[in-house]
Amino acid sequence: MGQIIKGKPVADAISEELTKEVVELKAKGITPKLTIVRVGANGSDLAYERGALKRCDGIGIATQVVELPEDIIQEDFIKELKKVNEDKSTHGILIFRPFPKQLDESVIKYVIAPEKDVDCFSPVNVAKVMENDSTGYAPCTPSAVIEILKHYNVPMKGKKAVVVGRSMVVGKPVSMLLLNENATVTICHSRTQDMPKVCSEADVLVVGIGKAKMIDSSYVKEGAVVIDVGINVDEQGNLCGDVNTGDCTEKASMITPVPAGVGSVTTSILAKHVVKACKLQNNL
Amino acid sequence: MGQIIKGKPVADAISEELTKEVVELKAKGITPKLTIVRVGANGSDLAYERGALKRCDGIGIATQVVELPEDIIQEDFIKELKKVNEDKSTHGILIFRPFPKQLDESVIKYVIAPEKDVDCFSPVNVAKVMENDSTGYAPCTPSAVIEILKHYNVPMKGKKAVVVGRSMVVGKPVSMLLLNENATVTICHSRTQDMPKVCSEADVLVVGIGKAKMIDSSYVKEGAVVIDVGINVDEQGNLCGDVNTGDCTEKASMITPVPAGVGSVTTSILAKHVVKACKLQNNL
Incomplete structure (x- = not known):
């Protein structure tokens, strides 16, 4: 039975660190x-x-x-x-x-x-994400994915990461960020043939395709880490992700819930980017 | 025995088409x-x-x-x-x-x-490559890879493409271009674990890692198309690619040589980009 990894502890850890940094900045x-x-x-x-x-x-x-x-x-x-x-x-x-x-x-x-531009609207920051230039700002959601993986000590170096979705807000930037962490990255999308097979080779599976509960256990390797970036409303009117969490929890070693998963971390990333921008603009 | 697919016929076809376009432009x-x-x-x-x-x-x-x-x-x-x-x-x-x-x-x-900027030096064009914005200019070498695949009618839609190397001149942009062609794209690099296994799942294998003859037949699936972007000098002082062409020809269905492969197409792409830029700047 996999561990449900929530966003809140990640957001709290980031906030705690930032609070200290802001105190130091204010002292200046x-x-x-x-x-x-x-x-x-x-x-x-x-x-x-x-x-x-x-x-x-x-x-x-x-x-x-x-x-x-x-x-x-x-x-x-x-x-x-x-x-x-x-x-x-x-x-x-x-x-x-x-x-x-x-x-x-x-x-x-x-x-x-x-x-x-702390949420990667400018093409200059899009290019910096692709170039792995640390002076840039990746969009907050894909950055949140990486922060969650790091917080829960998920190994990425040399591992197989599969990203489902190729949007400019999630799929493409998160692929570049996973590559920066030295993962071997595969990008899947609506035209991918035999997607369950491709996904079930992933050590880390990141899903942001915008289809409620599309990913069931047939897409998940035993022991994989599953990060669900989707936010949808199901037939009962409840929030749900792109992953059928209940069905995947058995096989996954860790899985983020929706709500209370990736979405809980994005505002902390936004805050982190503001503090970074502030420091860079003050040559600190 | 696979077909050696040379760059010259691709370059010639592009040049022929461009020559007509330039005649039309000059008439204007x-x-x-x-x-x-x-x-x-x-x-x-x-x-x-x-x-x-x-x-x-x-x-x-x-x-x-x-x-x-x-x-x-x-x-x-x-x-x-x-x-x-x-x-x-x-x-x-x-x-x-x-x-x-x-x-x-x-x-x-x-x-x-x-x-x-016809060879993707500006961050604006880097961003456009990632965004699949057709008003931009991808770097000439990755664009040449796609032109070769199209010229030889290699199916990309839904197919598995594996890219070896993650540089800004080859690996990353070619991955984005393959994604634009609706391939399922995997990016490998020096930290990838068990690279022969990852590569041998590819229908299309694009190699640009800068290591002479690194890719042998153990990396190649029976029937795969292999595009060699490497340019190196071997121990005998001869030009060679990143692929051990002789060893891979048996298994590959098509394979580009080095020299006379991808490198033969890049100046045609450059010319194509100049004509495109000329048309856009003249609102044509």
Whole structure:
């Protein structure tokens, strides 16, 4: 019977470490600050925002929310974003996406200051993830996956990691991060032939494909570590992941739950990136 | 006995197609132009340059070489590069690397105009490769691998592709390009455990690890397609790849030679990227 590995202990450990770092920064007269840029007020953005603000507050990171009207035009949005870029008190910027239709993400991503882009929106940070350049910022969710694996002492070096999904928010960046940890990485997706066989060779299986409970025990090797990045709502209206956790728990040696798994760690990563950005911007 | 698949027929087919496109462009009064920026005069740069100039000339692409002194300082190099960026007659720019010590690649890569960066030096193009954004430019060598596979009608969709090596010039970008072709992609490297077993599951095996003749038949599945990106010099002073071609020919269904394989296709890809850049810059 595998161990259910929760996100909270990982988030707590990161927060504890960051709290100490923030005390040291404040002693130098520096307060790390996150500015969130939100267009409109959709429920999931607001839920994540509450979590992020609470997390930052607990650590001692200052926060600000720039709320912009749902119908803001591109030119005005860019003007507002440039103000945040230039605000010297802001070290990290998180912009909620997707945008309403009138805003062109493919233009705006070039506007955010890369050194403040703590969730990998800028192409500069996308390139740094691929290049394994430690001055960059990987997206928070794939970074959370790696932090969980490290926290629970899961060996990655030389091991077979299989990633299910090839999105720019999970699959591709997490593959690059696993490669940086010296895993042998396989990327699967909707066109993969005989996916259960491919997945069942994995020592570490990371799933982010957006299909409720798709991964059952036929995809899991005896003793594998399974990280479930999916967030879906099942037929009963309950939150669930991409992994059928109940079915896989027997074979997996460790498995993350949904909820209370990867999702619990992302705001800590966000906070970690803000502190890192603050230090880099102060040459510390 | 497998088929030796040479690069020349692929290069010829690309060149033939480009020659037609250039005729059409010239009829519109537009001549695509490549500008090569070279610091100093090392032998391998000059050899590649000769090949590139000859290829472009054959297709009807105009060329220019900006030769800069070996001891040029960073500030002057950037000034020269900006001139090429701003030269309206230049559509594509190739800069030879690595640079001499006094030039900082990590700064200069942000200076080259991304829309003229036909060999993926700019982080903007690195990000586009990862994002599968067709307005970008992948590096010429990994693009050549894909062109060879397509030319010889090798199925990639849903197939297992294994890439040996994780460099930014071959392994990582070719993995992303294979993923764009809907292959299931595994990336191996020096830390991979039991690499022969991992590789011998590949339908398509792409090798770019920089070790002469490292890959023997124990790495190859019966019927696999093997693409050898390595260029090394063996003990007898002859050019050879990363694959022991003689040993692998029995098992592979197709295998590229070295020399006369992937390396023969890269200048055609360069030319293709210049024509693409010219069209995009002219809104065609």
